[in-house]
Amino acid sequence: MKKGNNMKKDYNKLFTELISELRQSQYVKIDTIDSDLKVLNNTNLKFFDHKLKKNLNFSLPKEKQDVFNFFNYTRVYWFYKINEELKGTGDFNLENAYRSISKSKPHKMWNDSTPEKDIEILKQFRVLIDSPDAGDNRLIGFKLTPGTYSEEFWFYNRGQLYPMQLDYEGLLNALLETKGIGNWEYFFCDFDPKDSLHKNIPDMLRQDLSALKILFPDVDYTYYDKRISNFNKID
Numbered sequence: 393m394k395k396g397n398n399m400k401k402d403y404n405k406l407f408t409e410l411i412s413e414l415r416q417s418q419y420v421k422i423d424t425i426d427s428d429l430k431v432l433n434n435t436n437l438k439f440f441d442h443k444l445k446k447n448l449n450f451s452l453p454k455e456k457q458d459v460f461n462f463f464n465y466t467r468v469y470w471f472y473k474i475n476e477e478l479k480g481t482g483d484f485n486l487e488n489a490y491r492s493i494s495k496s497k498p499h500k501m502w503n504d505s506t507p508e509k510d511i512e513i514l515k516q517f518r519v520l521i522d523s524p525d526a527g528d529n530r531l532i533g534f535k536l537t538p539g540t541y542s543e544e545f546w547f548y549n550r551g552q553l554y555p556m557q558l559d560y561e562g563l564l565n566a567l568l569e570t571k572g573i574g575n576w577e578y579f580f581c582d583f584d585p586k587d588s589l590h591k592n593i594p595d596m597l598r599q600d601l602s603a604l605k606i607l608f609p610d611v612d613y614t615y616y617d618k619r620i621s622n623f624n625k626i627d
Contacts, residue, residue: 400458400459401561402462403459403462403463403564404429404431404462404463406568407427407429407463407466407486407568408429410468410568411425411466411468413571413608414468414470414482414571417472417607417608419472419473419474419606419607420471420472420607421470421471421472421473422468422469422470422471423469423470423471423525424467424468424469424525425467425468426465426466426467427463427465427466427468428463428464429463429464429466430463430464431461431462431463431464432461432464432488432490432491437457437461437490440490440491440494441494443494443495443496444493444494447494447495447496447497448493448536448538448539449538449539450539450540450541451541452493452541453541456541456560457490459560459561460489460490460493460560461488461489461490463488464488465485465486465487466485466486467485467486467524467525468482468483468484468571469481469482469483469525470483470571472573472603472607474603474606474607477599478599478602478603478606480573480574480599480600480603481573481574482570482571482572482573483523483524483525483572484521484522484523484567484572485521485522485523485524485525486520486521486567487520487521489520489534489560492518492519492520492533492534493518493534493536493541498514498515498516498518498533499519501514501517501531501548502515506551510553513535513546513553514548514553516535516536516537517533517534517535517536517546517548518533518534519531519532519533520532520533520534520545520563521563521567523572529548529549529550530547530550530577531547531548531549532545532546532547532548532563532577533545533546533548543559543560545558545559545560545563547577547580547581549577552589554577554578554581554582554583555581555582556577556580556581557580557581557582558580563580566579566580569604569611569612569613569616570600570604571604571607571608573600573603574596574599574600574603575593575596575597575600576600578593578596578597579615579616579619585623594620597616597619597620598623601613601616601620604616
């Protein structure tokens with residue numbers, strides 16, 4: 393399971409550097425950048441903490457408060473073209489986690505045909521990351537249980553739910569590494585490549601990884617190589 397490390401990171405700085413890396417790449421064209429890297433003020437934090445207690449009957453643990461409030465939001469939509477085979481997009485809108493978890497109720501994403509087990513998750517789902525510009529209805533969110541804070545993340549894609557192998561800082565680090573490219577979420581989800589629903593995902597991830605290594609050669613993609621290696625054993 394890929395986790396965030398214990399060293400405190402300056403995520404304001406790291407996401408600012410991410411945007412700078414995208415701007416400097418000869419292969420990347422940025423369509424949208426919209427960021428507010430200011431932390432929320434104390435009045436807002438008290439308000440969100442009050443909502444947490446009221447809606448979910450818990451306060452955020454002290455050690456999580458700073459990292460949950462490292463900036464307001466950041467949104468980036470970008471394209472890349474290295475050659476005719478390696479071309480695609482990256483897209484993410486990362487919300488402030490304090491605001492995300494304190495929302496009183498989730499956006500309704502289920503209907504009469506949704507399996508009951510998925511409805512139970514979606515009723516507790518608070519969106520942290522979405523892809524508004526690509527328009528592909530991909531969401532990552534917290535599954536929150538009243539009374540206790542826990543870091544359980546799920547990836548929602550076109551009606552399918554996948555548990556993610558990440559804690560909150562691990563999720564931030566994954567986004568920093570992948571820059572929100574194409575199908576990055578699947579690197580951190582369990583799915584069956586032999587299932588017809590997922591049969592194309594390994595090839596898409598191979599393309600994403602090939603592109604990432606060219607676009608951002610200074611990033612360590614060892615974890616991603618291992619994931620691809622596992623797919624090779626299954627194919």
